[in-house]
Amino acid sequence: MNKMELKFSATLENEALARIAISSFIAPLNPSLEDISEIKTMVSEAVSNAIIHGYGFDMSRDVILRCELEKRTLTIIVIDYGKGIENLEEAKRPHYSSRPDLERAGMGLTIMETLxxxxxxxxxxxxxxxVIIKKNIALKGEYVS
Ligand SMILES: Nc1ncnc2c1ncn2[C@@H]1O[C@H](COP(=O)(O)OP(=O)(O)O)[C@@H](O)[C@H]1O
Ligand SMILES: [Mg+2]
Known part of the structure; x- marks a missing residue:
C-alpha cells in the first residue's frame, strides 16, 4: 500500500494544492484523463466543503487530505474538525445548501456520491x-461503462 497525508490551512487558495497533490500521487498508475478529472473534482468538492462549511473560512484551522493506494484502488479521506453536520440526510439531498448566499449549488455531496x-x-x-471516497483507477484503454 502506498499512502500520503497532507495538512493545509482552511483557505480556498489551497484547493489547487489538493488537486495537484492527488494528481501527482496517482500519476505512476498512468490514469486516464477521465479518472484524473473525476478524482480532482471529488477532492475539490470535499476540500471546499471542509473550508467553507466545516470551518467557515477560518484559515487558522487545518484540513487533512489522506490518500491510500492499494493496487489500483484509491481511497481519499478528507477530514475537518469544524462545525459538523446536524442533519446528514438533508445535507445529502441534491440542491440542498446551507449557504445559498454564497451561490453554492448544493451538489457537492451528490457529485462525490455519483463519481x-x-x-x-x-x-x-x-x-x-x-469524507471517505473509494475509486478504482482503470487501466488505460479499459472500458469502464
Ligand atoms: N465538511 C462539512 N462541514 C459542515 N457541513 C458540511 C460539510 N460538507 C457538507 N456540509 C453541509 O452539507 C451541505 C451540502 O453540501 P454540498 O452538497 O457540497 O453543497 P454546497 O457546498 O453547494 O452547499 C452544505 O451546504 C453544508 O450544510
Ligand atoms: Mg459543496
Whole structure:
C-alpha cells in the first residue's frame, strides 16, 4: 500500500494544492484523463466543503487530505474538525445548501456520491466531518461503462 497525508490551512487558495497533490500521487498508475478529472473534482468538492462549511473560512484551522493506494484502488479521506453536520440526510439531498448566499449549488455531496465507486460521509455535529471516497483507477484503454 502506498499512502500520503497532507495538512493545509482552511483557505480556498489551497484547493489547487489538493488537486495537484492527488494528481501527482496517482500519476505512476498512468490514469486516464477521465479518472484524473473525476478524482480532482471529488477532492475539490470535499476540500471546499471542509473550508467553507466545516470551518467557515477560518484559515487558522487545518484540513487533512489522506490518500491510500492499494493496487489500483484509491481511497481519499478528507477530514475537518469544524462545525459538523446536524442533519446528514438533508445535507445529502441534491440542491440542498446551507449557504445559498454564497451561490453554492448544493451538489457537492451528490457529485462525490455519483463519481465515487464508494462514498461515505461521517459527521458529528460540533466535532467535524470525514469524507471517505473509494475509486478504482482503470487501466488505460479499459472500458469502464
Ligand atoms: N465538511 C462539512 N462541514 C459542515 N457541513 C458540511 C460539510 N460538507 C457538507 N456540509 C453541509 O452539507 C451541505 C451540502 O453540501 P454540498 O452538497 O457540497 O453543497 P454546497 O457546498 O453547494 O452547499 C452544505 O451546504 C453544508 O450544510
Ligand atoms: Mg459543496
Amino acid at each position: 465515487a465507486d464508494d462514498f461515505e460521509i461521517r459527521s458529528v455535529y460540533g466535532m467535524g466531518s470525514k
